[in-house]
Amino acid sequence: MWGGAEELSVNLQKNLIIAGHDSEVLRIPFQWEPASRISSQMLMVRALELWNVDKVIALKFPAFYIRHPDKTLWLLHQYRQAYDLYDAGQTNLPPGQEGDDLRALITNADNEAFAESKRIFTNSEVTRRRLKKYNDFDATVLLPPINDPELFAGGQFGDYIFAGGRVNGMKRQHLLLEALAHTSSNVRLIIAGPPDSPADGNQLREAVERLGLGDRVKLDLRFLPRETYAEYLINAAAVAYLPFDEDSLGYVAMEAATAGKALITTSDSGGILGLVKHRETGWVAKPAAASLADVMNAVFVDQALTRSYGRSARDLWNSFEITWPKTVESLLQ
């Protein structure tokens, strides 16, 4: 798997080296399924010893079980199926006693790892709150910087809304298509990014066909070169990103703000709400096609207003002062 966490680790390594340190990424294999194998994978990580390094920065479950006297957590992921997703009935843990035992094991092991960490940062306010709620540990939010800000300068105010990033049910690109069917005919949409599975791609293609949106939608469903992705983004009128209850701001939103684009999201999207202020930096719609259609129309009704939202988004993002040198400095404190 290669996702945001992996991308972040590579860029953290790069920026540690830029700051004058030796740095390596240790990737630890982990598979969610079957759930009965989770405990043995946790044990495997717990047995790892890295006594030949001065400091360990651990990013996610179960990698943060590694023992080290100087360990800092930059928590991107706990095993959410044992926490909030369990409460939401979206867990892969087995029902009954077996699942309860596994959940208790994960909670206890997490608590042990958190207690022995020198400092704990989280990648978002959502992650920080979850850590406090379920494990009663305090943490400092350390938002991840974007990795190649130079790609997100310039560009035009185009005639489309851009939705970039991984394509899957949780990212809800299909909801944008449903909404588009309710908008004026001048609203166009580009969805670009790699589907997690063939079914995720097919679902979008089927929706375009079913809703008769072929002339207003471009689907570019593949792993895009960064330059291609940036081209789509900097030439959009606005950027839409509406994951379901995601922890972080999301790279798509951060890059859009860097590019000075107005943002569209939904009220249940989680971390991104730290960057999308309704009618200030963009629009926060209800997670329903009609509500989304209204804000998609609004993008093109008053272009000056939309541009001003984009500038506000950039200003807000810049006010966070999220840069790699500062991030590295915090992590090495």
Next chain:
Amino acid sequence: MKLLIFTPAVKTSAIGRMSCLVTHALVAQGHDVVIVRAEEKELLRRPSHNFGTRMIPWNDEKQVLDAAAQCDIAVYQVGDNFLYHEGCVSWLARLPGVVCLHDFFVGHMFYAWAQENMDAANSILKHWYGDNVVKSFFKYPDNAAFIEGTKDEAPLVEWITSQALGVITHSRWGTPRLIRSCAGPVHVVPLAYDAPGESTMTPDYEPNKFGRMKLLTIGHINRNKRVASVIRAIASSPLLKQNVVYRLVGSIDPDTALDLSALANGLRVNLVISGSVDDTELAIAVGETDVMSCLRWPSLEAASASAIEAMLYGKATVVTDTGFYGEIPDDCVEKISHEDEINELRTTLERLYSSPGARAAMGERARQWASSTYSADNYARQLVDTSIASQRLRPRVIAKAYFVRVMKQWGASDELLHAEETLGSLAVMS
């Protein structure tokens, strides 16, 4: 190899006698041995077997630690008697080593140890056997009920062997529990024993002297030696009643002596109770006898010194067909089924009475087999081999223990620890 052997050494201990034999064999094979006497404080003052090597008491912590620092392996001779093995229990957890387990039931030793360690004892009972055993273990009305209630469900061998790096025991029947509870090797090695009184045995032994067959039971006389059944079997046969003298040699409490005498008198069986005797007199008693009775029920020991002794002396021996006794070759002893004890015993004794020649032939077969099997040299060699194997396995055992400890720190339930996936991931260290 340098061995630190924790063992009772007092002369009254059969395990001490066996340890002494093995120690001499180890030294003869070129090994260094230091003996740590394991009896409780009062018994430490009493005369010991002659081990012919340095001997220190278990409760002299400095001496034991100094000796441990110099040794390659610690060895513990463990039987079901806290008075004889207190030092073993006290040191095993601190200084893990190879356990030579003489009984497949150590409930009495645990019971005595628990009196000063009740919280730990309850936790051990709960861990191995569950809450019901915790509730009942210390509440039996008498010893017989205690043995009956615990021998199968809570024999406590796991308490000892789970702390061991490896285990030697002396018969196969109780080993499944040991294999489950000990992370190291479990080896079955015939007990080391000899026939020290052979030279003093009656030279003019005559079968059925004066027309009477002498039948003998030796050792501490208690219920599980089945003396009452022997008396009833004799009483049930006019031939035996008329022609058998049944003698008991060994310690016996007054109530038991009274009960057995009353039973024998009532049934007109010729019973002689000699009580405790010295080694010479015991050897003479064995030498004079025609048949030895080594019946046991229940049978909880890994090996029986008295049955081995009987065979080493070439005596016809009657045993219960169970446990250690059941593993003796069929043509070396007469095996009696417990379910039909008195009837089978009667017909067996009648046959033995009537066939002195067959009796002698069986005794000779037993003597030859026992002499080659219960050898101190063999035991010493296998003890060294097991010690080396245990040391080699130690890193793997420690690794497994580490992972289990981590899981427990994380609050893993027993079900999770025993899950196929968990065991599978630990199996790589087996």
